[in-house]
Amino acid sequence: MFVTYLRRELAGRRKQTAIVAIGMALAIALVIIVNAVSSGVQLAQSTVLASVYGVGTDITVSQTPAAPTEGEAGTGGPQNFDFGADAGATTDGTTTVSQSRLSVDRGTTAFDAIALDTASGIDNVSAAAATLSLSNTTFDGALPERSTTDTGTAPTGDDAAVGGTPPSGGPDGAGGSSFSVDSFTVLGLDPADDAVGPLSAVSLTDGRSLESADAGTNVAVLDASYATTAELVVGDTVAIAGTDFTVVGLVTASSADAATASNVYIPLDVAQALSGLTDQVTDIYVQAASSTDIEQIQADVEGALPDATVQTQSDLASSVSGSLSSASDLVKNLGLWLSLIVLAAAFLIAILFTISGVTRRTREFGTLKAIGWSNGRIVRQVAGESLVQGLIGGVVGIAVGLAGILVINLVAPTLTAGAATADPASALGGPGGGFGQATVEAATSDIVLQVPVTLSVILIAVGLAVLGGLLAGAIGGWRASRLSPSEALRSIA
Amino acid sequence: MYELTNVTKKYDQGKRSVTALNKVTLSIPDGQMVAIQGPTGGGKSTLLQMLGALDRPSEGTVQLGSSDLSKLGQGPLGEIRAREVGFVFQGFNLIPTLTAQENVETALAPLGVSTPDRTSRAAAALESVGLGERGSHLPAELSGGQQQRVAIARALVKEPAVLLADEPTGNLDEQTRDEIMDLLEGLWRAKGLTLIVVTHDSAVARRAQRRLVIRNGVVREVA
Numbered sequence A: 001m002f003v004t005y006l007r008r009e010l011a012g013r014r015k016q017t018a019i020v021a022i023g024m025a026l027a028i029a030l031v032i033i034v035n036a037v038s039s040g041v042q043l044a045q046s047t048v049l050a051s052v053y054g055v056g057t058d059i060t061v062s063q064t065p066a067a068p069t070e071g072e073a074g075t076g077g078p079q080n081f082d083f084g085a086d087a088g089a090t091t092d093g094t095t096t097v098s099q100s101r102l103s104v105d106r107g108t109t110a111f112d113a114i115a116l117d118t119a120s121g122i123d124n125v126s127a128a129a130a131t132l133s134l135s136n137t138t139f140d141g142a143l144p145e146r147s148t149t150d151t152g153t154a155p156t157g158d159d160a161a162v163g164g165t166p167p168s169g170g171p172d173g174a175g176g177s178s179f180s181v182d183s184f185t186v187l188g189l190d191p192a193d194d195a196v197g198p199l200s201a202v203s204l205t206d207g208r209s210l211e212s213a214d215a216g217t218n219v220a221v222l223d224a225s226y227a228t229t230a231e232l233v234v235g236d237t238v239a240i241a242g243t244d245f246t247v248v249g250l251v252t253a254s255s256a257d258a259a260t261a262s263n264v265y266i267p268l269d270v271a272q273a274l275s276g277l278t279d280q281v282t283d284i285y286v287q288a289a290s291s292t293d294i295e296q297i298q299a300d301v302e303g304a305l306p307d308a309t310v311q312t313q314s315d316l317a318s319s320v321s322g323s324l325s326s327a328s329d330l331v332k333n334l335g336l337w338l339s340l341i342v343l344a345a346a347f348l349i350a351i352l353f354t355i356s357g358v359t360r361r362t363r364e365f366g367t368l369k370a371i372g373w374s375n376g377r378i379v380r381q382v383a384g385e386s387l388v389q390g391l392i393g394g395v396v397g398i399a400v401g402l403a404g405i406l407v408i409n410l411v412a413p414t415l416t417a418g419a420a421t422a423d424p425a426s427a428l429g430g431p432g433g434g435f436g437q438a439t440v441e442a443a444t445s446d447i448v449l450q451v452p453v454t455l456s457v458i459l460i461a462v463g464l465a466v467l468g469g470l471l472a473g474a475i476g477g478w479r480a481s482r483l484s485p486s487e488a489l490r491s492i493a
Numbered sequence B: 001m002y003e004l005t006n007v008t009k010k011y012d013q014g015k016r017s018v019t020a021l022n023k024v025t026l027s028i029p030d031g032q033m034v035a036i037q038g039p040t041g042g043g044k045s046t047l048l049q050m051l052g053a054l055d056r057p058s059e060g061t062v063q064l065g066s067s068d069l070s071k072l073g074q075g076p077l078g079e080i081r082a083r084e085v086g087f088v089f090q091g092f093n094l095i096p097t098l099t100a101q102e103n104v105e106t107a108l109a110p111l112g113v114s115t116p117d118r119t120s121r122a123a124a125a126l127e128s129v130g131l132g133e134r135g136s137h138l139p140a141e142l143s144g145g146q147q148q149r150v151a152i153a154r155a156l157v158k159e160p161a162v163l164l165a166d167e168p169t170g171n172l173d174e175q176t177r178d179e180i181m182d183l184l185e186g187l188w189r190a191k192g193l194t195l196i197v198v199t200h201d202s203a204v205a206r207r208a209q210r211r212l213v214i215r216n217g218v219v220r221e222v223a
């Protein structure tokens, strides 16, 4: 009887069934799409982060930059290139000077490498690696030979009469000067350690990666796209701080569309020696034994290294900028609220229609009670109808939602993401923002949004459909249970 | 056997209280056919509710067989309605989305009758009211008289001891009225029911063994 009556009611009152089901379907489709897009965006974010920070990195530790003290090499500050009187080589009246400097990025502070041991010693840390993030700036200049412009004492009257010697020399041959500044990022890392850190997330495209034996030697691994720009291949040499390094390998981000953390990778000890930052590092990458340990580790590291900025993956996610982060915000805010509102509206529609249905069927339920139907049987009937309406809505909603996801995946919108390369603190608006931002946001990548369909999303949708149906059914059933059997005798108005 | 003693039923209508039944004392033996007449608002339907275990009196007792309906809770009253009382209404009160056959089956649902039994008993009940061929029709596809026949089949399919009818011919034309009354009277005789019919119609009332008039909640026998 239950099934027959249920079937007849749903088929006999198609309009009501359709309205409740459509409301529910819309809400559930929206929940599915928002949920799926949200995990798609998260996926994209972790792709970007993984390429920059390394797959296994749960926590990064950097130093909060302090005001630089005079002559401190460990703090990125203004760069001076000083040339002595006899600097450079002079040919044909032109002196060319060149100086290469390896120093810490603006907004980045190097700190004692002992912090790595501190971090490694913390409970539940499974791996930790330290890197020194530097930038190599080469100043090239060409200026007129000093002897031609600076011939000695004041010009004599004769000289003045003939108008003096016209300026000559210099790159333009007329006493002018030309300067160029070229810079690229250099990351010093422990060549023995590839489990955690920036190089753990890259794939080798040519040559080899850094190995333990490379410690102390002048070898470099290059980001493949940088190598292309700089016209370098494996076997070439690249000059860092005036020292020639042999290019042994090229790497690219594991995901095709993201850049790697740095342009050039060299052994940590060599980087420290060349930059004069002996036993100094700028970042420590920490891998937790389990994701449940992250909070504890973060707290412990903060305790052990009070001057450090400690960031977890979720903090890092906020350092992803560009349209990817706008999409993330949009999904998180608008999408979440929109789906909640539509869901609430759908529940309300289901409840109101069920109540009005029960009111309309007052005499029907009164009659059933008058012929001996118990309250329980009537509540079951009403709840069953609402539940099935909800489920129909759920099934339609899942279909519409999946279709929506399919459309998004077919359209495959491209999002641009920027992630802080060396110092996440900078991108978070710390010191080094503004001017420093340009170098910090070097790793910009285009990510094609791919929206995954997960079983949990489907289960959530089914759960919501059941919940909505039961809620409406419970309220409608409660109303029906309060009807008196004598309603059956009420004269038909 | 009904035994009503000092049955009073009061309704609250906003601030004032209406006495629909006023100290009604009445006894109806099994198998009797009783007609109840009276002006609108006199208390006929209220009396039928007391007899049919739809509601409890404000005061007094309603004895049906061995049960005192005035003392029972909603559950047991429902049981009595399900087993012992058949109801026929002026407006037929069929479930509009269910077929004639299914409407009759609703009366068997609370009794735990097996599905095949339910189907055959409902079909037989429809047969006995002359609608054997109409089982698959929806109420809207039947005439008023046919709908009331379905309702009578629904009331009788559980084989109750009592059949209560509240103006069963009130919505029907004269010819159909006579057909329905013939049917009810025939079933009453055949099954030995206690049949209590509320009616405005003296032609209907004259068929009964006993006639009662209720006015202002007070019951009077008509000689």
Ligand SMILES: Nc1ncnc2c1ncn2[C@@H]1O[C@H](COP(=O)(O)OP(=O)(O)O)[C@@H](O)[C@H]1O
Pocket (backbone or CB within 6 Å): B011, B012, B013, B018, B019, B020, B038, B039, B040, B041, B042, B043, B044, B045, B046, B047
């Ligand atoms: N559920 C109710 N609530 C309030 N008053 C009611 C209710 N049912 C009946 N009454 C009142 O009780 C009196 C008797 O009604 P009823 O038994 O329906 O009369 P009849 O069936 O003879 O027309 C009327 O005054 C009616 O207004």
Ligand SMILES: [Mg+2]
Pocket (backbone or CB within 6 Å): B044, B045, B046, B166
């Ligand atoms: Mg009445």
